[in-house]
Amino acid sequence: KQFLMISLAFLASGTSFADGFVCKGTEESITLAVYNSTSTPATRRAEIMVLSDPDFAYGTRTMAKFSRQDGALSNSGARYVATVNSRVRESIRGNDLISGLHVKDLHTLTLLVDFSYANPVEDGEELDAALLLTPVSGNSTLVKMVCFRYLKGE
Numbered sequence: 001k002q003f004l005m006i007s008l009a010f011l012a013s014g015t016s017f018a019d020g021f022v023c024k025g026t027e028e029s030i031t032l033a034v035y036n037s038t039s040t041p042a043t044r045r046a047e048i049m050v051l052s053d054p055d056f057a058y059g060t061r062t063m064a065k066f067s068r069q070d071g072a073l074s075n076s077g078a079r080y081v082a083t084v085n086s087r088v089r090e091s092i093r094g095n096d097l098i099s100g101l102h103v104k105d106l107h108t109l110t111l112l113v114d115f116s117y118a119n120p121v122e123d124g125e126e127l128d129a130a131l132l133l134t135p136v137s138g139n140s141t142l143v144k145m146v147c148f149r150y151l152k153g154e
Helices: 001-012
Strands: 018-023 030-036 045-052 062-067 075-078 078-084 106-113 126-135 141-152
Touching: 001 075, 018 106, 018 126, 030 062, 030 075, 030 106, 030 141, 045 075, 045 106
Parallel strands: none
Antiparallel strands: 018 030, 018 141, 030 045, 045 062, 075 078, 078 106, 106 126, 126 141
């Protein structure tokens, strides 16, 4: 009985309740955070992505929010796709620009993180990444990013 309790405590101590990445542009003043739900060890699905500009005043930095619940966010491993829906007023703010493109004129934002769950890294580990901006019309733009692994509960 005591062995079982110790084993359960050991397993619980290594469990992550949420994970994701906090990323910043290497040449652009943007921050992108994406968080996954990890309700079970085998389940990691993107729940929310927040795009912000750290140069804006506190309380006004958020440029756009995307959520799985709204059908605007999906992922396959560490590839996250956010679909822009400018009709949802709460999700996109004004005329914010990334690489000269208005956020509201984008079709998708795709975050590609150089990461595999088969080779996990520690909380805070730095990883290369890129953000692909695909407008409704015109050519896509690639923004270089650096991401930091986020693990809650570890």
